[in-house]
Amino acid sequence: MLDLRECKRIVVKVGTSTLTYENGKLNLRRIEKLVRTLSDMKNFGRQVVLVTSGAVGAGVSRLGWREKPTELRLKQAAAAVGQSEIMNLYSRFFGEYGHTVAQLLLTRDVVDSPERKENVINTFETLLEYGTVPIVNENDPISTYELAHMITFGENDTLAANVAQLVHADLLILLSDIDGLYDADPRQNENARLIPVVYEVNDELKGLAGGEGTKRGTGGMVTKLGAAELCLSQEIPMVIANGERPEIVQDILDGRHAGTIFVPKKWK
Ligand code: GLU
Numbered sequence: 001m002l003d004l005r006e007c008k009r010i011v012v013k014v015g016t017s018t019l020t021y022e023n024g025k026l027n028l029r030r031i032e033k034l035v036r037t038l039s040d041m042k043n044f045g046r047q048v049v050l051v052t053s054g055a056v057g058a059g060v061s062r063l064g065w066r067e068k069p070t071e072l073r074l075k076q077a078a079a080a081v082g083q084s085e086i087m088n089l090y091s092r093f094f095g096e097y098g099h100t101v102a103q104l105l106l107t108r109d110v111v112d113s114p115e116r117k118e119n120v121i122n123t124f125e126t127l128l129e130y131g132t133v134p135i136v137n138e139n140d141p142i143s144t145y146e147l148a149h150m151i152t153f154g155e156n157d158t159l160a161a162n163v164a165q166l167v168h169a170d171l172l173i174l175l176s177d178i179d180g181l182y183d184a185d186p187r188q189n190e191n192a193r194l195i196p197v198v199y200e201v202n203d204e205l206k207g208l209a210g211g212e213g214t215k216r217g218t219g220g221m222v223t224k225l226g227a228a229e230l231c232l233s234q235e236i237p238m239v240i241a242n243g244e245r246p247e248i249v250q251d252i253l254d255g256r257h258a259g260t261i262f263v264p265k266k267w268k
C-alpha cells in the first residue's frame with residue numbers, strides 16, 4: 001500500500017497560474033504560503049525540489065508590458081528579467097525560514113546526453129546533501145531559441161517529471177489551477193467529476209484530457225498526463241492538486257487525499 005507520509009524526497013511543481021494574479025502580477029501571499037509549507041516539510045526532515053514557472057510572467061509584469069508577447073525575443077527577454085525576480089523572492093522567503101535555495105536552469109539536452117545527465121544528477125545530489133532547496137526552471141532565455149531544434153522541454157510539467165526521474169523522487173506534486181483530472185472539462189460541464197486515483201494513462205484517459213492551459217500558463221491536462229506517464233514508467237507516484245491553497249501539499253503528505261493521484265502498478 002502506498003503511504004505518502006513515508007515519502008522523503010518530494011518534487012513540487014508550481015505553475016504560473018498559481019504564482020500570479022489574473023493581472024499577471026506576482027501573488028506574493030500565495031508564494032509566501034508555498035515557501036512556508038515547503039520550509040516546514042524540510043524542517044520535518046523531507047527533501048524538497050521546487051520546479052517553478054513564472055519567469056516569463058514575472059518579467060512581463062516587471063517590464064510593464066500589458067500581456068505576454070508572442071514574439072520569441074521578447075519572451076526570452078521577459079524570462080531573463082523574470083527569472084531573477086522570482087529567484088530573488090524565493091531566496092528571501094526561504095531565507096526567512098533559515099533555508100538556502102539553489103538555482104538550476106535546465107535545457108532538454110541535459111536529459112538527452114548521458115554525460116550532462118550524470119553531471120546534473122551529481123549537482124542535485126550534492127545540493128540535497130547540503131540541505132538546500134534546488135529551484136528548477138527551464139532555461140527559457142536560451143532554450144526557446146532552440147525550439148527549432150526540438151531540444152526544449154517547452155513547459156514545466158514535462159520538466160518536472162524529468163526532474164523527478166533525475167533525482168529518483170518518492171513523489172511528484174503538480175500544483176495547478178484545477179483540482180485534478182476530471183472526466184469532462186469542469187469549466188464547461190458542471191457534471192464533470194474528479195477522478196481521484198489513476199493506475200494507468202491509457203488512450204481513454206488521454207481523450208478526456210483535451211484542452212489547453214490558461215492564458216498565463218502554458219501547460220494543460222495533456223502535458224500533465226504526459227508527465228504522469230513518465231512518472232508511472234519510473235514507478236514514481238504523482239499528484240495533481242489545486243495550488244490555490246499551497247498548504248494542500250502538506251495535506252497530501254499527511255495522507256489526506258486531495259486531487260488526482262497516479263499510482264504506479266506495484267502499489268495497486
Ligand atoms: N518556463 C516558463 C516560465 O518560467 C513556464 C513554462 C510553463 O508554464 O510550464 O515562465
